[in-house]
Structure formats: C-alpha cells, structure tokens
Amino acid sequence: xxxxxxxxxxxxxxxxxxxxxxxxxxxxxxxxxxxxxxxxxxxxxxxxxxxxxxxxxxxxxxxxxxxxxxxxxxxxxxxxxxxxxxxxxxxxxxxxxxxxxxxxxxxxxxxxxxxxxxxxxxxxxxxxxxxxxxxxxxxxxxxxxxxxxxxxxxxxxxxxxxxxxxxxxxxxxxxxxxxxxxxxxxxxxxxxxxxxxxxxxxxxxxxxxxxxxxxxxxxxxxxxxxxxxxxxxxxxxxxxxxxxxxxxxxxxxxxxxxxxxxxxxxxxxxxxxxxxxxxxxxxxxxxxxxxxxxxxxxxxxxxxxxxxxxxxxxxxxxxxxxxxxxxxxxxxxxxxxxxxxxxxxxxxxxxxxxxxxxxxxxxxxxxxxxxxxxxxxxxxxxxxxxxxxxxxxxxxxxxxxxxxxxxxxxxxxxxxxxxxxxxxxxxxxxxxxxxxxxxxxxxxxxxxxxxxxxxxxxxxxxxxxxxxxxxxxxxxxxxxxxxxxxxxxxxxxxxxxxxxxxxxxxxxxxxxxxxxxxxxxxxxxxxxxxxxxxxxxxxxxxxxxxxxxxxxxxxxxxxxxxxxxxxxxxxxxxxxxxxxxxxxxxxxxxxxxxxxxxxxxxxxxxxxxxxxxxxx
Amino acid sequence: xxxxxxxxxxxxxxxxxxxxxxxxxxxxxxxxxxxxxxxxxxxxxxxxxxxxxxxxxxxxxxxxxxxxxxxxxxxxxxxxxxxxxxxxxxxxxxxxxxxxxxxxxxxxxxxxxxxxxxxxxxxxxxxxxxxxxxxxxxxxxxxxxxxxxxxxxxxxxxxxxxxxxxxxxx
Numbered sequence: 208x209x210x211x212x213x214x215x216x217x218x219x220x221x222x223x224x225x226x227x228x229x230x231x232x233x234x235x236x237x238x239x240x241x242x243x244x245x246x247x248x249x250x251x252x253x254x255x256x257x258x259x260x261x262x263x264x265x266x267x268x269x270x271x272x273x274x275x276x277x278x279x280x281x282x283x284x285x286x287x288x289x290x291x292x293x294x295x296x297x298x299x300x301x302x303x304x305x306x307x308x309x310x311x312x313x314x315x316x317x318x319x320x321x322x323x324x325x326x327x328x329x330x331x332x333x334x335x336x337x338x339x340x341x342x343x344x345x346x347x348x349x350x351x352x353x354x355x356x357x358x359x360x361x362x363x364x365x366x367x368x369x370x371x372x373x374x375x376x377x378x379x380x381x382x383x384x385x386x387x388x389x390x391x392x393x394x395x396x397x398x399x400x401x402x403x404x405x406x407x408x409x410x411x412x413x414x415x416x417x418x419x420x421x422x423x424x425x426x427x428x429x430x431x432x433x434x435x436x437x438x439x440x441x442x443x444x445x446x447x448x449x450x451x452x453x454x455x456x457x458x459x460x461x462x463x464x465x466x467x468x469x470x471x472x473x474x475x476x477x478x479x480x481x482x483x484x485x486x487x488x489x490x491x492x493x494x495x496x497x498x499x500x501x502x503x504x505x506x507x508x509x510x511x512x513x514x515x516x517x518x519x520x521x522x523x524x525x526x527x528x529x530x531x532x533x534x535x536x537x538x539x540x541x542x543x544x545x546x547x548x549x550x551x552x553x554x555x556x557x558x559x560x561x562x563x564x565x566x567x568x569x570x571x572x573x574x575x576x577x578x579x580x581x582x583x584x585x586x587x588x589x590x591x592x593x594x595x596x597x598x599x600x601x602x603x604x605x606x607x608x609x610x611x612x613x614x615x616x617x618x619x620x621x622x623x624x625x626x627x628x629x630x631x632x633x634x635x636x637x638x639x640x641x642x643x644x645x646x647x648x649x650x651x652x653x654x655x656x657x658x659x660x661x662x663x664x665x666x667x668x669x670x671x672x673x674x675x676x677x678x679x680x681x682x683x684x685x686x687x688x689x690x691x692x693x694x695x696x697x698x699x700x701x702x703x704x705x706x707x708x709x710x711x712x713x714x715x716x717x718x719x720x721x722x723x724x725x726x727x728x729x730x731x732x733x734x735x736x737x738x739x740x741x742x743x744x745x746x747x748x749x750x751x752x753x754x755x756x757x758x759x760x761x762x763x764x765x766x767x768x769x770x771x772x773x774x775x776x777x778x779x780x781x782x783x784x785x786x787x788x789x790x791x792x793x794x795x796x797x798x799x800x801x802x803x804x805x806x807x808x809x810x811x812x813x814x815x816x817x818x819x820x821x822x823x
Numbered sequence: 824x825x826x827x828x829x830x831x832x833x834x835x836x837x838x839x840x841x842x843x844x845x846x847x848x849x850x851x852x853x854x855x856x857x858x859x860x861x862x863x864x865x866x867x868x869x870x871x872x873x874x875x876x877x878x879x880x881x882x883x884x885x886x887x888x889x890x891x892x893x894x895x896x897x898x899x900x901x902x903x904x905x906x907x908x909x910x911x912x913x914x915x916x917x918x919x920x921x922x923x924x925x926x927x928x929x930x931x932x933x934x935x936x937x938x939x940x941x942x943x944x945x946x947x948x949x950x951x952x953x954x955x956x957x958x959x960x961x962x963x964x965x966x967x968x969x970x971x972x973x974x975x976x977x978x979x980x981x982x983x984x985x986x987x988x989x990x991x992x993x
Contacts (some may be wrong), residue, residue: 369898371826371878387826391863391878398894399860468825469898 244546291774293565303409311413315442348818358486360420362448363390364455364476365431366466370394373430373466374473376480381435393424393433414440427452429463434483444485450481476715522546522576529553529571538560538639542583542600552579556596559584593639601626607648616640618648662705664713667703668782671696676743678776680726683738693743697750703782719744719759724775729763736760743778826876828898831923832891832920833905834913835884837879838938841968842905843881846978851969858883861895868982875982893927900985903977904931908965909945915953927945932984934964934977941967 224374232239236359264270286293339346360381364374397412415422421440425432425448432452435436436444456463459729462475526544529551533541537557545552551572555564565580586590593611616636618627627650630636630643674696675695676689685693700717707714721740723732740759748754767775824880831839840858844850847864862881867874874982880899885891896902902924917935924933937948956963964980967972 366898369828369900371828371898385865387876387878389864391828391865391880395861395863395880395895398892398897402892402894468827470824470826787843 231427294600297647307410354486357441357444359434359436359444359484361386361389361435362480362483363393363431363433363435364480365390365394365433366463367429367431369468371468372470372475373463374480376469376477376484378484378486385571387437390433391751392423393431396426423448425449425452427456429456432483433436441487443487444483445485447485451483453755455479515790522551522572524570525576526551529568532567532571533564536564539564540596540600540633542596548577550574552575552581555580555582556592557582557584597630597636601629611640612643613766614639616643618643618645621649621651624650664703667699668784669704671699671703671780671782674780675774676778678778680724680740680772680776681735683735683742685742690747693746697747697752700747700752700780700782701750704756714782714784716748717757718758718781718783719747720761720779720781721761722775722777722779723762723764724772725764725766726772733761733763736763739776739778743780824874824876825986827877827900827982828878829981829985830880830881830882830896830899830902830924831905832902832917832924832933833884833917834907834910836884836907837884837907837910837913838968839884839903839905840845840881842903842936842938842966842974842977843879845968845971845974847879849971851971855916866978868979870979870983870986872986875986877978877982891920891923893923896924896927899928899931901931901981902931904927904937904979905936905938908937908939908948911947911952921988930973934981934984935961936966936973936977937963938966938968940965940972941969 220538235465260270313415358378358380360378361384362376363372363386365371370391372387374740375386375390377384377386393412393415396415400406400412401410411426413425419437421436423434423436423440423445425434425445430452432448432455434444434448438522441673462473466472526546530541530544533539533555535551538561538791540556542554542556544554551568553568563580563582568580569578585596594609597609603626605623606620607620607626610617610619616630622645627643627645635744636643664757674692676685676693678684678689679686703714719740721736721738723735723739725732727735738760740761744757744759747757764775831843833839835857836855840856840862841851843862843864844852844907847866858881860883864879864881865876866879867876882891882895904917904921906917916926921933924931940946953963964973964977966977968974
C-alpha cells in the first residue's frame with residue numbers, strides 16, 4: 208500500500224514538474240527537446256544503417272521487398288523530374304545493344320534482299336511468278352514465303368562462364384551429336400574471337416555459318432542459348448530463341464544459380480528448349496487436285512481445232528471440185544481464187560460465148576459460203592487479150608516475146624523450160640492453140656551444169672547411134688553424100704571423145720558393125736561387110752578417134768525382111784558406155800584386160816539388141 | 824552427369840596434347856604438332872562418389888613470347904600444370920602460369936605433372952628443385968605420355984579434387 212502511495216506521489220510530482228516547465232518555457236521547450244532527441248537518434252541510426260541493412264539482407268529478402276516500391280516511386284519521380292539525366296546514365300549501357308540490334312536487322316534485310324535478287328531471275332522465278340499470279344499473292348510476298356525454309360536441329364543451353372552444357376535438345380536428325388563438345392567448342396570459339404579481335408565483353412559471337420548450317424548464338428546474363436539451324440535463320444527462329452533465353456533466365460534463376468555441372472538438375476528447362484526445335488518446309492500446294500479447268504480448256508480447244516480442221520477440209524474439197532469444174536469448161540480460164548471468212552471468190556477469164564458459171568459454183572458450195580465470180584469476158588481471138596492473160600497469169604521468168612497467128616503461139620527470145628511445160632499443160636492454151644512454136648526461142652533449162660553436160664552427152668550419143676552409112680552394091684567406100692554424113696559422124700565422135708576425156712562410163716567403146724545385102728555368098732558378104740566397117744574405122748582413126756576404143760565386127764548378111772537392099776548395105780556405129788568405167792579403165796591400165804573377150808561380149812549384147820529391134 | 828571443365832597448362836612442347844591423347848584415346852605419337860588456340864576433348868571418369876565428365880581444354884603452349892589467353896581458363900574447375908623433365912626452364916613458365924591461373928580462377932585445384940619421365944637419360948630435374956616444389960605444396964607427379972605412366976592417376980586425382988569444388992561462377 209505504501210509503495211502504491213509513493214508511486215502515486217511520484218507521478219503527481221512528475222506531472223507537476225512537466226506542467227511547470229510548460230508554463231515557464233512554453234512551446235520552445237517542446238521544440239528544443241524534439242531537436243535534441245531527433246538529432247541524436249538520426250546520428251545513431253546513420254552510424255548503423257548500412258551494417259543493419261547488410262545484416263538483415265543476409266538474413267532474408269525483406270529489405271529488398273520493402274525498398275522495391277520506394278525505389279520504383281523514386282525512379283519514376285526522378286524520370287519525371289529530369290528524363291535527360293536518366294538517359295545519360297542508361298545510354299552507355301543500352302546504346303551498344305541497340306546499335307547491335309539495328310545493325311543485325313539491317314544485315315538480315317540486306318541478306319534477304321540479296322537472296323531475293325539472286326532468285327528473281329531464271330526459270331524458277333518465272334515459275335514462281337506464275338504461281339503467285341495464280342494464287343493471287345503479290346510476287347514479293349510469295350517469294351519471301353518460298354524462301355523461308357529452315358529446321359532447328361539442336362538447341363544448347365550453356366553456362367556462360369564455364370562453357371559447360373547445362374541442357375540441350377536435338378531433333379530426330381541429330382540424336383547422336385556430342386553436344387558437350389559442341390557446347391565447349393562454341394565457348395572456345397567465342398573466347399578465341401574476343402581475344403583475337405580485342406573485342407569487349409559486350410561484343411559476342413552471334414552467328415557461325417558453315418554451308419547450309421548456321422549456329423545462332425544468343426548471349427544472356429548467365430547463360431548462352433545457341434540454336435543450330437539448317438537453312439535460312441528466319442526472324443521467327445531468332446525471336447523464339449531470344450524469348451526462350453529470356454524466359455529461362457527469368458523463370459529458372461534458381462536452377463541457373465545453383466547449377467554445379469550436373470545436367471540432371473536442368474530437366475525443368477527442357478520443354479522450353481524443345482519449343483525452339485521448329486521446322487518450316489516449303490509451302491506446299493494446298494491440295495493436289497486434278498486441274499479440271501485446264502483439262503476442260505484443252506478438251507474444248509481440241510474439239511474446236513478438230514471442227515475447224517474438218518470445215519477447212521470440206522471447203523477445200525469444194526474448192527477443188529469447183530476448179531475441176533471450171534477447167535472442164537470450154538474457153539474458160541481460172542485466173543485465181545480466194546477464200547475469205549464466209550466467201551469464195553473466183554476470177555475467171557471467159558470467152559463471151561461461154562455461159563455464166565455462178566449458178567453451178569453456188570450449187571457446189573450450198574448455203575455455207577457466198578460464191579462470187581469475177582468473170583472477165585474477152586474475145587479470145589483478140590491477141591491483146593491473150594498476151595495480157597499469158598503475161599499476167601504466168602509471169603514468165605525470162606520475159607519471152609509472144610505472137611499469135613492462126614492457131615499458133617510463137618515464142619521468141621528466152622523461155623524457161625518450166626514455163627514452157629506449164630504452157631503445154633494449160634487447158635485454155637491447148638484448146639486455143641494447136642502448136643506452140645519455139646523454133647525461134649531458146650529454151651533455158653534451170654538444170655545444173657552437170658545435168659546439162661549429161662544431156663548434151665546423151666543427145667550426142669543418140670545422134671551418133673542413129674546414123675547409118677549406106678553403101679552402093681559391092682562397094683566398100685562411101686559415095687560423096689554418105690561421105691559427108693561420115694564426116695559429121697566423125698566430128699560428133701571427136702566431140703564426144705573430148706567430152707568423155709577418158710571416162711569409159713561416157714565413151715567406153717565405138718562399135719562399128721558392117722553389113723551386106725543378100726546378094727553373093729555368105730563368105731563374100733562377110734568379107735564385104737568387114738571391109739565396109741574397116742573403111743569407116745580407118746576414117747575415124749584418121750580423124751583422131753582413139754584406135755583402142757574402136758571395135759569392128761563384120762556381120763555379113765543379116766536377114767531383116769523389112770529393109771530394102773540399100774538399107775541392108777550399111778555400117779552402123781554405136782557408142783557403148785561402160786557402167787563401171789573406172790574399174791575397166793584400171794584393169795586396162797594393168798594390161799590384164801582380155802580385149803577380144805570384151806569385144807565378143809559387146810558384140811553379143813549388141814547383136815541381141817539389134818535382133819530384137821529387127822524382129823519388132 | 825556432372826561435368827567439369829579442366830585446362831591443360833604449360834610451356835610449349837611439354838606434352839600437354841600427348842597427355843590428353845593418351846588419357847582420352849590411349850594413343851601416343853612421336854610426331855609433334857603444335858596446338859593453335861585450344862583443342863577440347865571429353866572423357867568420363869568414374870569415381871567412387873560419382874561419374875564426372877571432364878571437358879579437357881588443351882590450351883596452346885605459352886612461353887616468353889606467346890602469352891596464354893586467360894579467357895580460356897574462365898570457368899575451369901581445375902588445371903593440369905605440365906613441365907618437361909628434360910627442360911628445366913619450362914618450370915619457370917609454370918610458375919608464371921600458376922600465378923595467372925590464380926588471378927583468373929582464384930584458389931582452384933591443380934595437379935602438377937613432370938612429363939617425359941621415359942627419357943631418363945635426358946632428365947634434368949634435380950632433388951633440390953623437387954624439394955622446393957614439394958615445400959610449396961605442388962606435389963609433382965612424374966608422368967610419361969609415351970608409356971602412360973601415371974597419366975590416368977593424374978586426371979583422376981584432378982577429377983576427385985574438382986568434384987569437391989563448386990563450379991558456380993564466383
């Protein structure tokens with residue numbers, strides 16, 4: 208009780224003292240007291256605050272939690288108050304990263320443009336243009352889609368400092384890859400590059416390319432995420448790798464911090480790594496359906512072509528019939544015809560005496576085509592009409608002069624042999640003119656020099672072979688008129704010998720056969736015929752014919768009933784050509800030719816030929 | 824499996840690559856090929872406590888003119904320091920390399936090998952030098968990549984010691 212009373216008394220004294228101080232010192236007292244207390248407390252706290260925070264932070268993370276909102280607010284206020292100062296502080300940190308990102312993006316863009324340019328020429332680009340047009344896609348977009356083809360084969364999560372592989376994922380193509388070594392080598396290469404180029408810590412190896420494969424390296428705070436890509440490293444691959452790296456660093460901080468070389472502890476990151484194993488193939492056609500529209504178009508086109516072909520064939524048949532009909536008409540010449548879309552035009556030259564052919568021609572064509580007949584009526588007896596027709600119709604190559612008189616067409620100057628042949632086949636011409644006289648004209652052949660030479664040789668041979676030299680009774684010499692024939696014959700033979708120039712295929716032999724009439728004995732006739740042949744032979748040799756070419760043979764009397772006696776007293780000269788002249792010539796040069804045998808063979812052939820002619 | 828990065832350190836031509844070849848592939852070649860940059864090999868070592876996958880960074884030899892690229896040491900759990908028993912001056916380089924290693928890695932374990940022990944007639948390491956190393960706690964192991972002497976032992980010893988160390992970045 209006493210104690211309680213004492214305490215009560217003491218409390219009363221304190222209150223009284225307090226009241227007394229307030230009455231004496233007033234508000235100043237309170238301020239003075241507060242100042243003294245506050246200064247002392249702040250000083251005391253300032254002395255220990257750093258240590259206290261450090262100690263508490265080691266115990267738990269409540270300091271960080273408590274300070275986080277304060278720091279946020281302070282930062283916000285500071286930025287609002289002076290943005291530039293924050294920029295000045297942050298820029299040296301993030302500036303290089305921004306520059307790197309921008310330059311990387313520009314490089315990627317340049318690479319893409321380069322690839323696009325490379326692929327914008329050639330057959331494939333043409334094909335893609337057509338496909339883009341068919342799909343209604345802009346070509347630039349289409350080619351970009353076409354070019355994006357990639358496959359992420361391997362993903363590595365590497366401890367940044369040690370280069371030890373923390374976790375990895377491979378696709379089905381790289382199940383046996385040694386990821387530990389690859390991981391270490393990547394780090395070693397990175398170290399090598401940094402050392403070799405005196406690079407800073409911020410500058411890291413970003414990409415390694417070998418052939419079609421690229422290793423894209425993304426460096427984080429504590430770990431490196433590398434992806435091995437086959438094909439083009441697309442924006443999608445890069446974005447996904449960066450997102451995965453950030454996500455792992457954010458969500459798996461503890462795992463990363465605690466990693467002690469044991470990959471078993473990193474299982475939690477595997478799904479994120481697997482997410483990076485993306486693959487993109489070429490865009491396939493949405494559905495392989497049969498191109499029915501194309502088939503239909505082709506079918507319609509084929510039908511149309513068939514129909515057009517049939518129509519063309521029909522109308523050509525009708526035109527052929529019409530031409531045939533026109534040619535069958537007297538005194539009508541077809542100057543030309545023309546087929547237009549639904550009209551056939553015939554240009555005719557007609558004598559006034561001939562009738563109108565329109566009705567017959569219309570009947571041939573029916574209602575399908577309109578038939579127009581442009582008939583030029585002219586009196587075909589008038590020379591100028593004919594000359595005009597011939598010149599316009601034939602357009603002669605050599606412009607010969609033509610005259611008409613009493614059913615004869617005279618041609619002068621040069622005329623091409625082909626033009627002459629056409630004239631001879633022209634129904635209108637042949638119906639009007641009985642003769643085409645070219646005696647004053649020179650027919651020019653469009654043949655080659657060799658052909659012309661062969662024709663000349665052939666003409667000459669025929670001319671020589673056609674000659675027969677007739678003798679008076681019992682005479683072995685020719686009378687003057689026959690002598691002149693012999694002279695011409697010798698000249699022709701000389702000419703042939705010159706043209707042949709030793710070619711046995713042209714002039715192989717000159718066979719002279721002597722004949723006698725039926726008078727006298729057979730032996731006498733044989734002798735007579737031999738002397739006659741010799742007479743001709745001697746003359747030929749005297750004129751320069753090669754004696755080796757000449758073979759004479761007495762025939763005596765050969766009974767040919769339809770020849771009179773004079774015609775039987777004759778000598779014939781035949782030019783014989785060797786079919787294998789060169790071979791014969793060679794054998795002859797070697798002196799191995801049995802001439803008598805050859806002569807006998809030649810004679811045998813000739814005799815059988817003459818006998819055939821005689822019997823006929 | 825636990826992985827450990829270890830580095831081969833030493834002067835040039837002391838036999839670092841040969842030791843790695845002997846350990847990893849059990850082969851030895853007399854031909855000398857200088858290492859440029861780094862070669863990385865891998866071998867799993869079975870210890871009583873666990874299997875350890877050693878990623879062996881065989882770094883190019885250093886000397887007075889070619890300084891070692893210390894970046895290759897980054898993150899190593901331990902090193903194998905090699906000197907050539909026939910060339911005492913390689914020991915001088917070894918001292919410098921240990922200093923570099925400690926600067927870069929801190930107090931990480933290393934094993935100290937005196938290699939080419941098969942060339943006894945050319946051996947130039949005397950007892951005084953050996954005692955000096957032992958006094959420094961380097962405990963040299965005589966090895967021969969050619970005969971395989973103590974090679975497995977050396978790598979196993981380092982693997983054991985690295986297992987006790989954390990590879991968490993310092």
